[in-house]
Amino acid sequence: xxxINKIKFxxxxxxxxxxxxxxxxxxxxxxxxxxxxxxxxxxxxISYCLGFEEIIGGRNEKTMQSVFRDQVEYPKDSFHKxxxxxxxxxxxxxxxxxxxxxxxxxSNSDRKPQLVDVYFGKLINNTDDVLPEYKPMYIHDKxxxxxxxxxxxxxLENFLDWNLPNVLTNSGDSRKLYIQQIxxxxxxxxxxxxxxxxxxxxxxxxxxxxARAIEFILKLDVTENKKRKQQIVFNKKIIEDKWATLxxxxxxxxxxxxxxxxxxxxxxxxxxxxxxxxxxxxxDEEEYSISNYIDLQIEELRLTEKKxxxxxxxxxSTDEAQLEKLNNFINQLSLNYELLSNELNFDKDRLRSYKSxxxxxxxxxxxxxxxxxxxxLGAEFDLKTSNEVCPTCNQxxxxxxxxxxVEQIPMRLEDNIDFIDAQIKMIVVYIEGQEKTINEKxxxxxxxxxxxxxxxxxVRQLKKELISDERLPSIIxxxxxxxxxxxxxxxxxxxxxxxxxxxxxxxxSEQWKKIVISETxxxxxxxxxxxxxxxxxxxxxxxxxLKEFNYTSQxxxxxxxxxxxxxxxxxxxxxxxxxxxSIRFDSSGSDFIRCIWAYTFSLLDTSIKFDxxxxxxxxxxxxxxxxxxxxxxxxxxxxxxxxxxxxxxxxASFENSDEAFKTATKDVEFNLVYIEDKLIxxxx
Amino acid sequence: MRDFEIKDVKFSKKPxxxxxxxxxxxxxxxxxxxxxxxxxxxKSSLLKLHLLSWALKDDKNKDExxxxxxxxxxxxxAVWGIEPALNRALxxxxxxxxxxxxxGKYLLTKKGEDxxxxxxxxxxxxxxxxxxxxxxxKKITDxxxxxxxxxxxxxxxxx
Numbered sequence: 033x034x035x036i037n038k039i040k041f042x043x044x045x046x047x048x049x050x051x052x053x054x055x056x057x058x059x060x061x062x063x064x065x066x067x068x069x070x071x072x073x074x075x076x077x078i079s080y081c082l083g084f085e086e087i088i089g090g091r092n093e094k095t096m097q098s099v100f101r102d103q104v105e106y107p108k109d110s111f112h113k114x115x116x117x118x119x120x121x122x123x124x125x126x127x128x129x130x131x132x133x134x135x136x137x138x139s140n141s142d143r144k145p146q147l148v149d150v151y152f153g154k155l156i157n158n159t160d161d162v163l164p165e166y167k168p169m170y171i172h173d174k175x176x177x178x179x180x181x182x183x184x185x186x187x188l189e190n191f192l193d194w195n196l197p198n199v200l201t202n203s204g205d206s207r208k209l210y211i212q213q214i215x216x217x218x219x220x221x222x223x224x225x226x227x228x229x230x231x232x233x234x235x236x237x238x239x240x241x242x243a244r245a246i247e248f249i250l251k252l253d254v255t256e257n258k259k260r261k262q263q264i265v266f267n268k269k270i271i272e273d274k275w276a277t278l279x280x281x282x283x284x285x286x287x288x289x290x291x292x293x294x295x296x297x298x299x300x301x302x303x304x305x306x307x308x309x310x311x312x313x314x315x316d317e318e319e320y321s322i323s324n325y326i327d328l329q330i331e332e333l334r335l336t337e338k339k340x341x342x343x344x345x346x347x348x349s350t351d352e353a354q355l356e357k358l359n360n361f362i363n364q365l366s367l368n369y370e371l372l373s374n375e376l377n378f379d380k381d382r383l384r385s386y387k388s389x390x391x392x393x394x395x396x397x398x399x400x401x402x403x404x405x406x407x408x409l410g411a412e413f414d415l416k417t418s419n420e421v422c423p424t425c426n427q428x429x430x431x432x433x434x435x436x437x438v439e440q441i442p443m444r445l446e447d448n449i450d451f452i453d454a455q456i457k458m459i460v461v462y463i464e465g466q467e468k469t470i471n472e473k474x475x476x477x478x479x480x481x482x483x484x485x486x487x488x489x490x491v492r493q494l495k496k497e498l499i500s501d502e503r504l505p506s507i508i509x510x511x512x513x514x515x516x517x518x519x520x521x522x523x524x525x526x527x528x529x530x531x532x533x534x535x536x537x538x539x540x541s542e543q544w545k546k547i548v549i550s551e552t553x554x555x556x557x558x559x560x561x562x563x564x565x566x567x568x569x570x571x572x573x574x575x576x577x578l579k580e581f582n583y584t585s586q587x588x589x590x591x592x593x594x595x596x597x598x599x600x601x602x603x604x605x606x607x608x609x610x611x612x613x614s615i616r617f618d619s620s621g622s623d624f625i626r627c628i629w630a631y632t633f634s635l636l637d638t639s640i641k642f643d644x645x646x647x648x649x650x651x652x653x654x655x656x657x658x659x660x661x662x663x664x665x666x667x668x669x670x671x672x673x674x675x676x677x678x679x680x681x682x683x684a685s686f687e688n689s690d691e692a693f694k695t696a697t698k699d700v701e702f703n704l705v706y707i708e709d710k711l712i713x714x715x716x
Numbered sequence: 717m718r719d720f721e722i723k724d725v726k727f728s729k730k731p732x733x734x735x736x737x738x739x740x741x742x743x744x745x746x747x748x749x750x751x752x753x754x755x756x757x758x759k760s761s762l763l764k765l766h767l768l769s770w771a772l773k774d775d776k777n778k779d780e781x782x783x784x785x786x787x788x789x790x791x792x793x794a795v796w797g798i799e800p801a802l803n804r805a806l807x808x809x810x811x812x813x814x815x816x817x818x819x820g821k822y823l824l825t826k827k828g829e830d831x832x833x834x835x836x837x838x839x840x841x842x843x844x845x846x847x848x849x850x851x852x853x854k855k856i857t858d859x860x861x862x863x864x865x866x867x868x869x870x871x872x873x874x875x
Contacts, residue, residue: 395843396735398842398843399742400736403736406838410744413831418741422811433740443733448733448736
């Protein structure tokens with residue numbers, strides 16, 4: 033809640049102190065003043081103290097009238113030069129905290145108008161000896177203020193217990209909704225405030241700003257839901273990335289163990305059964321899962337351990353046979369290795385040449401495109417050559433500088449560009465293919481190399497054994513056992529790593545499930561059930577008030593609250609569909625004023641009913657516009673006087689007549705604030 | 717087999733792809749760029765135009781010219797190409813009144829200057845601009861080129 037308690041003006045002139053002060057109460061306040069007596073100055077001063085002067089159009093002291101800046105006229109035709117002026121405003125929130133804001137309009141020291149002093153207590157008509165403490169704060173920009181100073185609007189936001197949402201600007205950054213933008217929904221200024229809904233809302237690069245303000249005032253979930261949707265999209269992206277990384281880890285692990293991975297999903301999914309995911313290891317051209325493979329090795333180790341270890345002498349014949357077999361194998365393999373590495377070099381060479389061709393083609397394409405552009409521009413520039421005509425003899429030159437004897441027809445430049453484009457595409461495909469083959473061949477060559485070195489070391493072992501003492505136990509046998517043990521160790525660790533990755537995957541899949549669930553919970557059009565209730569209530573209330581205020585331009589059933597920007601629209605059938613029209617253009621002038629009355633107060637009603645963020649303050653300068661009948665104005669005042677728990681400030685001149693004032697306020701409960709004579713007058 | 721017998725063969729001429737260097741507008745634009753960016757008073761000898769046009773053909777040629785400048789014209793530059801296409805393009809330029817021939821030198825006209833502005837606005841030929849802007853108006857002058865060509869004929873031309 034924002035309640036205006038008191039306002040005070042101090043205007044020092046060269047002929048003494050001028051000013052005045054006024055008090056406002058809860059419920060309906062009627063500020064009555066004849067035209068030119070300073071009614072609008074009072075309205076402007078309130079918005080100025082709150083730093084909302086942007087709704088009047090402009091910033092800082094420029095928005096204040098000359099009576100605070102240049103000269104005071106009092107009485108008529110007698111002028112006094114202003115040398116200093118201050119405005120004080122006392123406001124109160126729902127916790128009954130009171131602060132007084134002091135802002136200068138004209139200062140004879142270096143005090144900038146961006147500076148306000150906030151006193152934590154009452155200041156106006158305060159007779160205590162000690163004034164309350166105060167803190168300087170800045171409005172709009174840090175311009176004349178120092179960095180340690182506090183932003184006044186941040187203070188005001190906290191004072192009102194508001195939590196302004198972040199909104200997306202046109203340039204795509206996220207920033208807070210400005211408090212001045214909310215202000216135009218409850219402060220309606222005389223000059224342009226009545227031309228449209230929220231007519232005076234400053235733009236600040238925000239698309240659909242009215243909608244954002246209303247979403248905040250009515251505390252609609254739609255903002256939150258949209259934000260949550262963004263969050264979900266963002267989180268999904270993160271999980272997708274993690275998923276891809278994890279997939280790579282699986283692939284790398286499989287490569288490390290010389291196996292191949294099966295059953296991984298490319299994109300995040302909810303996995304219920306992890307048994308499909310495994311790494312297959314090959315032994316004797318059969319594939320085994322990791323645990324089966326380990327079992328196999330253990331079994332083999334058991335079998336070898338059962339056998340007694342032969343001595344070298346006993347083993348000679350088997351060793352020799354083994355050696356011959358190995359040598360053959362190595363010969364074969366070296367040959368393959370040689371062939372493949374030649375092929376690989378050849379392939380790499382070709383890849384290099386493709387790449388250099390590609391870069392040449394790209395340069396060529398750039399030149400051709402440039403030539404085409406210049407050619408087209410040249411035609412505008414009236415160059416004959418651009419039109420493929422010889423500038424000397426006007427003969428066809430076929431867009432080429434080839435000598436005439438060459439009887440070849442060149443392609444048109446456009447076709448030539450397409451031709452080069454096609455070539456580039458082809459080369460790109462070649463390069464991709466080539467890179468793939470190279471990759472495969474490199475893998476194969478690595479495999480050959482590993483096998484070769486393993487076989488060679490086996491050969492060395494055999495040879496060593498053959499020349500060693502015949503009585504010694506066979507090293508090969510022992511080595512074989514050790515190797516088996518080592519391998520079993522390795523694959524046990526390998527299985528552990530694999531299981532760890534599976535755990536990570538389970539975790540990720542679980543996160544994915546949660547996100548998918550929360551995504552399905554979001555309402556399709558982002559409106560929650562309570563949003564629908566609020567908007568329906570707003571629509572109903574708006575229609576009821578329109579009827580009370582005697583709105584006649586459109587039939588009731590065509591009037592709706594738009595779900596796009598929450599403003600009233602006329603929805604009429606157009607063929608099979610319905611089409612929305614602006615209520616402003618489809619209503620008469622005085623009826624549109626009734627629309628603003630009704631809409632401003634139905635926002636308040638809706639916010640009160642659903643405990644929204646409305647400050648429960650409405651200020652209207654001269655709501656009786658456009659020759660609205662005085663009877664209707666009376667109905668309006670009567671209706672809004674029921675809002676005893678909110679504060680309503682109506683600034684009106686009543687056509688400068690007592691008669692009109694009496695008719696309009698008949699049987700209406702209100703607090704009268706009468707500006708007699710002039711707003712700024714001498715203080716004795 | 718008789719079914720597949722070929723009765724007659726026809727050839728038809730298809731348009732061929734030609735290097736961009738043979739496109740009149742490309743070459744004209746090149747001349748305008750060279751004269752505007754690298755020539756004092758927008759005026760140049762035929763030899764200089766040939767040198768820079770040749771340099772713009774590919775990166776290898778550019779490097780050679782850059783090397784020449786870096787070494788302060790001390791290296792023996794392999795002879796640069798003189799292409800008839802450039803001469804033809806120059807004839808077009810004169811006929812289009814983009815440049816005029818003055819005392820054996822090519823001078824950019826007002827129309828040529830306007831055409832250069834159009835090329836600038838079109839934001840094309842990034843690499844050409846980069847190279848020519850590096851060369852600028854002071855690094856290669858007609859006198860230098862003449863002395864190189866003289867030196868070359870001294871060593872390489874008999875009689």
